[in-house]
Amino acid sequence: GGGGYGTPQKERKKYDEQTLTPCTIRMILNADSAPTDGGTPGGGGDGGTLTLKDGRDLTNVKFVGAVRSAEEQSTNIVFLIEDGTGLVEVKQWVDVNDPPAVTEMRLQCTENVYVRVIGMVKEFQGARSVVATSVRKVATGNELTHHMLEVVYTSEKAKAGVGGGAGGDVKPSVPYNAAPQALFGGGGMQQGMGQQGGASQGDPCHDAVLNYIKTEGANSEVGADTTLCIQALVPQGYSDAQIRMSIQHLSGEGHIYSTIDDNKWQAC
Secondary structure (H helix, E strand, C coil), X not given: CCHHHHHHHHHHHHHHCCCXXXXXXXXXXXXXXXXXXXXXXXXXXXCEEEECCCCCECCEEEEEEEXXXXXXXXXXXXXXXXXXXXXXXXEEECCCCCCHHHHHHHHCCCCCCEEXXXXXXXXXXXXXXXXXXXXXXCCCCHHHHHHHHXXXXXXXXXXXXXXXXXXXXXXXXXXXXXXXXXXXXXXXXXHHCCCCCCCCCCCHHHHHHHHHHHHHHCCCCCCEEHHHHHXXXXXXXXCHHHHHHHHHHHHHCCCEEECCCCCEEEEC
16 A cells, blocks of 8 residues: 555655745744644644745744854753844754864854854744754854845745746845844844944034934943933934934944834944
8 A cells, every 4th residue: 555655745745845044033933823734833843834924934944143142961052042133042953973073163153153043943832942953153244244135135025926936026125235233123243243333424413323322322221212312412403303314324324223122222
């Protein structure tokens, strides 16, 4: 009887159709969970299917983030990785027979180092994590920009219904020349790669806003408040609209980043 081969072949086909999806951690955490084959969403690791807001299935992912902690055990390393949009646990299995080059690459992934992660999203009892096949140190800041562009492009392509490599124009909701903060919402990414945000902006209002955010942000964990910034700078001759435009400019250029919401800012 050949009936015993039906199910494995079906599962293999499903596995082969899984796509490596560039994403942010927020996209992983906010993906919708649906049961498959009578399973319960989030109820048992592989019991449900995760779907992004644009309709793509989410299984194999790649993202860039900063290592916030790394706990090495006998058989695996558990990382906590943050990219400015969220925090996720990443587990990488360790093999004593790994080549020296693999071990060396793993040892470079220490706290506050920026890494590229490739792995599979798992969900168990409502908690999501990533089982990584690769965790490696980011070589240059260009990888951050490239990843941001790739996330935006693939998302817009899916929304436009241009999947599968078909042709078509894709108009991104985030400009291709935007700083990574436009997508990630965090300045640590740029700061960790050594970008400087202290130079004069060539505009008095930009400089005043940046100086205010630096001063007030240093005294607050959540950052400087937009409304308070406006109240402080309007008496100096700047209008509400000018100050808001300066905030947008500084954010777009990567000199400031939002923290807990869109009205709280820290300088890079």
